[in-house]
Amino acid sequence: GLVFAGVGLGIAASGVLVPLLLRLGLSQTWAALGLLAAATTIATWRGWPADAPAPPEAKAESASRPWPVTATVLIVVYGVIAAGLVPHMVFLVDFIARGLDAGIAAGAGWWVAFGASATVGPAIFGALADRIGFRAALGTALALQIVAVGVLLVSTGPLALAFTSIVVGAYVPGSAPLVLGRLREIFHDPVCQQTAWSRATVVFSLGQAAGAWLLSAMFAHTGDHRLLFGFGTAMFAVAFVLDRLTAFAATRQPLRES
Template sequence: MAQVAALSNRVNVARAVAAGLSASLVGIGLSRFAYTPLIPALVAAGWFSPADAAYLGAANLAGYLGGALAARHLAARISARRTMRIMLASAVLAFFACAAPFSFAWFFVWRFISGFAGGAVMVLPATMVLPHVPPARRGLASGVIFAGVGLGIAASGTLVPPLLRWGLVETWCALGILALALTIAAWNGFPDAAAQPAAHSSPRVERRAAPTLKALYLEYALNAVGLVPHMVFLVDFVARGLGHGLDAGARCWVLFGLGATVGPVLAGHLADRIGFGPALRLALLVQAGAIALIAVSSTAVALGLSSLIVGAFVPGIVPLVLGRTQALASPDDDARQAAWSTATTAFAVGQAGAAYAMSFLFAHGGSHVLLFGIGAAALVLALIVDVAVGGLRPQSRRTAQPASSGVDAG
């Protein structure tokens, strides 16, 4: 305990959390979501065809999966702090590289690199920072870290359109300058080491935790499937599918971004109050209802409410699943980081697979309503899985955690 206290005293927790927020804003919020409003401009300027622009978006998702898989191995080789610096620098460089329209291959490589950095950013910062945060505040802290994702979504709808009036090259460079400033702010904020010394749980607990972790990975992948219709098809559904026009679609995207900005903080605060397990089950239920709502009602209220709620959970589900992995994995830092890396990979696979599958369905006559119905069904299935494995929760882990820790076994 003295060792933990000494390590924690050497870490500026607020600065570490702020560094994590900056990292998620650069690596995911800007690197992924700022590309979406750039697509029409890239096509209109003749840089790429619509199909090529879509494939470049897929390159970022592929890179995200690679980064999630490689993050722990890189951190083990060169340290987590150095890995984070390299990833953030790579994301910044990718923005400036994309300002030069050399070729499709050039862009593909740099979009892949930016996605790779995003995958590593999703895995490493929280597991570096949270051990230094008091247990009763870890939900809120993780929510703040991943609020950068929501801020990036909000920025994509507010900063990019006016920047495009200057031109594409200027827009890419301006985004690069913003990412560089955030990277400089985060550069020295990450802690060198985790505050908690490695510990080992009993083999009995390990055997009982394994099924619940596997179920959690499946739930997280299904959650990714459920989010894809809103992330990919929301604006098109409102604008063309319902015939409400681009302005109505843009308003829904703004609400989506507003929800994403506050979602992780609210979700993390809720988890601190009721525990990560109950909060996760509530999140699955609310998401399923919000996605189903847009499939059965096209009123302005239904569209706005669905956009706001689902937008909140795009980044908001992250701190909840992170808290669950930390509760169910072995209490040593490496096992917890491994569990979170696997969960992030499961989400990336579910997201990429659903995006391609739903695009195929849509291209071959599938309706928007069908896609939103599939999304809602995926969330219902995730909730069923979570409830079904409820009896397998490791009791010893539940009693080992104080009620106020915010990291319950649920």
């Protein structure tokens, strides 16, 4: 889980840096962030681990194995999760700053809290998975997200903002180790694990891109932030139902076999 904690550090840092950079202007802010990203990439480029290609025999053996339906559903769930995260990742600060008329400083402050939670989120959800298993941990986390996103539909007070920022913030990077761990429970072969994770990553990216496009168009048409959070709540509800149906089918399979 600690591998994904860097996402939280970046979120928290942006909550501090962006308000300061905005004093220079919007174009200058984007340019500075681009230069910072490029400099960080160059500085860490040699630290990335080299690919370890699998032997051809292992690839051929894994390709001949049937692909489980549970893995396909899990990958779809990961894509739905990606869409459900978009309202907070893209619109939370704007909702606080403009929707609640609290100003950019308040929005940035809650974004820092969001990022601080994201820093420890992977470790928390990883520890939960170690205790109850990845299948149960994923279902628990999804149920928690339904409440954490949906709370903004009924309350926007400080407690609601703290709850939604901390819980969803922890899950943004915490979702990855949960899904990765669940895929490792489904596939015991390293080649199949790598293939499944690659597909899941692509579907997650598509879910985020599609969700961002759809919600941007929705907000441009309605100007209603709560509609966006309603969408996020619905996406997590769909992901939860799909995940639980798959878990139920998996528990019934041994009974049918016996």
